Amino acid sequence: MQPTAIPDDWRQRAPLLGERAWQGLTRWLQHPDAPRWNRTMGDRVGERELEALARFRRALADEPLEAAAEPSPAMAARVDALRGTLPLLDALPYGFDCARDFADLPTSSREDVARRLAELVPRDAELDRAIVYSTSGTTGHSVVVPSHPGAMVQNLAHLERLAALHGVKLAPEAGVPFALNAGVQQRTYVFATSLAGWGGALLAKVNLAAHDWAGGAASRARFLAAWAPTVLASEPVSLAEALRLELPLRPKLVVSSAVTLTRAAASAVSEGLGAAVVDLYSATETGPVAATLPDAEGHVVLCPDVYVEALDADGERVPEGARGEITVTGGRNPYLPLVRYRTGDHGRLGTTLLPDGRRARVILDLEGRASVSFRALDGSTVTSVDVARTIRPLVPFVQQALVQRADLALELRLRPLPHVPISVEVVDHALRELFGRDARIEIILDPELGNGAGKLVAWQSEAP
């Protein structure tokens, strides 16, 4: 193989991209059966981020976990260190002791991220390394979440830990396909890149929908068989679709996230793909929070720097084992250091024992993230992500709630930003593009949306 000069733009977006990884990557980018790549992505990971990854690997393996109902002194000290820089904590009174008074710390929520992001970002954070995620989520608020390459790459260590606990050995190699992120959507980002955190091994993000492959379903099958990922990251709807289409995927580890993977669905995926299956509880704002482990009930919190509480509607901690809103403190995102972040998801907390003897927090009966598919007039599936991605760039709004009735009629409620007009016609037109020109669509601007008791149901489908 002749050495190829790595283009400057690639060196910028993937500073540690090596010759071997680059040659492998270009070969796959030019693969005759490749999907319609529509983005160019790099991990922005440099030496400092790799050092952080190494440290987090050690922490995941050795450090005690936040297994108790109260936060550890280290966690309280972490929050205390944010005083003076995190606007959220500006109003803490004199004499406030983060360890003793933890339960009196203010909470934050997805709505705060959507409407008061500046209060959740430390004033001294250097924003030049920020990656900005725009996420529709499943709770109805569309939010912009700042993150850092160092925070992202450390998620690999969490994945490695999950693989190890599921008895899967990972052996990534430079320039060789290793991971696949697969979804089934009308439109999504489709790209391939190399991961410095995994020594230059390759990751592809693809859309399993046949329209995103120049050679259609036949190309898709050939490419997936050749890519032969060890790790497949996806979500329940796409995994079900992969099984239905009998796609030639034989990963060792399947990581499902975004919405809950039921136990039955996990068994079907495990059987169908011959892989260990993990249901990962993760959100853009929090990063990975918890995951299912073999022979353990619920979702286990494996990160030593994540403290989980369950709160009632008033923000008070519920008794151990009682159902409450999962609330997260900690994480690795320097731009969004979470202080009692209310996720909108609910569950009961308990403790469990890991195989290495450490005690860990477990979230039982986790719920709140429902997978929702809608039906277009031509019978095709439209997901909640499709709808969110379509309407979000068109008009400004705080929250949405879409209901599809059994007769396929749609009702979309939007909560506008105060004093910002919304063009209903534009939204109506976009929804017709998704659901069909003659779809019955009603759009209601509702400034009170989400104010009622209980959590807003953002997506609801009664379609057959």
Next chain:
Amino acid sequence: MTFDVERLSNRLAAAPACFLLPVDARLTGNVEVAAIVADLFRDRATRAAEPAELEAVRMASALAGDARKAARRHLGVALVAAWLLHDEAFAGTDAGKLAALLTGRLRELAALVVPRAFVEDPDRREELVRVCLDALGLAPDHERPADAEDRLATLDSTKRARLLADARAREQTREAERKKKLEELKRREDEERLQAARTTFED
């Protein structure tokens, strides 16, 4: 018994632990502050507490979220103050002023200082003593009114917070003006450059 600031501060320092117990009446095992306040009026004020005054204390526990946390701190400070004001020197305290102190000044103070600090921190102890004396229209022993006022101003958390907030607001205004000026300069520079380019082209 007199209003010796040092003696009263020492009384705060010696507050029994039960005056620092949790005060959320909605939670079991918490102190019912309204009952303590009723006792305080009965024992030291010119009249018993009126139902509305006690209701104001009870209602604090009915709040939700961050407001409830603030209300809890307010009740906590009221509880500590109740210990202080139970000192015999306060016998015959004006009930109206006492109610105003408990529901007004102490609420402001609780937004800025945790209840425990009024027992554990010498400056905050002195502050609470002086705030109470001031609100009740009582003069500290052996101090001229101007000196007492000056000393309270030095310790006053509420005043300090207000000054800080004002300073921060002024700083923000200055920063906004600076940005506006910079933008204006940049706009003019761009315009001049554009004009120069046009001139060159036309030449």
